[in-house]
Amino acid sequence: MGNDASIPDLAGRVALVTGGNAGIGFQTVKQLATHGAKVYLGARSESRAKQAIDSILSENQWITKDRLTWLPLDLSKPSNIVEAAQLLSSWEKRLDILINNAGVAADDFTTTAEGFESTIAVKQLLPLLKATASTTGSDVRIVTISSLAERFAPKYNNFATTKDLSDPGTTDPNNYTSRKAVFSRYGASKLANLLFTRELQRRLDEEDVKIIALAVDPGPVATDGGMGVFPGFLKPVLKMVMKSPDKGALPQLYCATAKEVANEPERYKGQLLTAPGKTNMGSDKSRNSELARSLWRITEEALRTVGI
Ligand SMILES: NC(=O)c1ccc[n+]([C@@H]2O[C@H](COP(=O)([O-])OP(=O)(O)OC[C@H]3O[C@@H](n4cnc5c(N)ncnc54)[C@H](OP(=O)(O)O)[C@@H]3O)[C@@H](O)[C@H]2O)c1
Structure with a gap:
């Protein structure tokens, strides 16, 4: 399949990309819009969102303004996520593509609950x-950006209790900002993204809902986030060896739009892709259905504690 994301004509389809103002998310928004979709760019900063939208519109003057809209969305605030979803549901009667793209590998320890936020x-x-999936000819996809870094998730964390959603990634409180702890936390959030995708698909299938959920690892991509986990002086080298953000967006664009996925749902449902058309097994842990159910259960418990 090479580098081709096989993006078909998306006229009439509605998409939301979280973290759409920068990096891989921005390139994803741009490609979806240039292929005809109406796209909501989920972002926490109005100025960054508007700047992203203006740059796409000025490069592609044939795209009408009503096809690119900022959806105020701060994923670190559960109540704000609910408000954003309500706003979008009041604006639109359909949502064909949801791309859970926003993500951070934060140095400071606050929570590893990024998977929780996508949930x-x-x-x-x-x-x-x-509702969209029940319409004739629908092709609804939920794509969640994970990473093969899911393997760095702490071995001891089995998502057994709600406390495991805010695992600092180390048992040493003096070490929360160490590289190892940062990678562990990032790994845990990306493992949660994968387990979530698998359990979501299982539940959708059980209810006989025609939606395909997929997870993606974009590979090493030269975005601020992707390079941010390495020391700053390496940036010029990283830019040469990592994928450009437009190439980095191809795997998620494939998951979100390629006809091949709709034509062969059993091959793709609940799977992790590392390139267009290329599935990856992920770690043993990521395929553990008991763990996936447990994560779902503790996430629901945690959501209840924040009133959702
Ligand atoms: N780049 C890589 O090498 C790589 C590899 C594997 C996986 N990934 C994953 O790919 C996805 C995209 O990453 P990227 O490399 O494009 O990173 P990026 O350039 O840092 O972009 C991250 C995006 O997420 C947004 N975001 C972060 N926290 C948010 C919040 N609380 N609420 C709303 N938006 C928020 C950012 O918005 P602001 O501008 O407001 O900060 C930004 O738009 C992430 O899930 C990342 O983990 C990346």
Whole structure:
């Protein structure tokens, strides 16, 4: 399949990309819009969102303004995620593509709950996604950006209790900002993204809902986030060896739009892709269905504690 994301004509389809103002998310928004979709760019900063939209519109003057809209969305605030989903549901009668793209590998320890945040977004948007899936000729996809770094998730964390959602990635409180702890936390969030995708697909299938959920590892991509985990002086070298953000967006664009996925749903449902058309097994842990169910259960428990 090479580098071709096989993006078909997307006229009439509605998409939301979280973290759409920068990096891989921005390139994804741009490609979806230039292929005809109506795209909501989920972002926490109005100025960064508007700048991203203006740059796409000025490069592609044939795209009408109503096809690119900022959706205010701060994933670190559960109540804000609910508000954003409500706003989008009041604006639109359909949502064909949801791309859970936003993500950080934060040095400071706050929480590893990034998977948890995507879960809130998906849960709140499920009625709209399901309504779309029940229409004739629908092809609804939920794509969550994970990473092969899921393997760095701490071995001891089995997502057994809600406390495991805010695992600092180390048992040493003096070491929360160490590289190892940062990678562990990032790994845990990316493992959660994968387990979430698998359990979501299992539940959708159980309910006989025609939606395909997929997870993606874009590979090493030269974005601020991708390079941010390495020391700053390496940036010029990293830019040469990592993928450009437009190439980095291809795997998620393939998952979100390629006809091949709709034509062969059993091959792709709940899977992790590392390139267009290329599935990857992921770690043993990521394929553990008990762990996936447990993560779902503790996430629901945690959501109840924040009133969702
Ligand atoms: N780049 C890589 O090498 C690589 C490899 C594997 C996986 N990934 C994954 O790919 C995805 C995209 O990463 P990227 O490399 O494009 O990173 P990036 O350039 O740092 O972009 C991250 C995006 O997420 C947004 N975001 C972060 N926290 C948010 C929040 N609380 N609320 C709303 N938006 C938020 C950022 O918005 P602001 O501008 O407001 O910060 C930005 O738009 C992430 O899930 C990342 O983990 C990346």
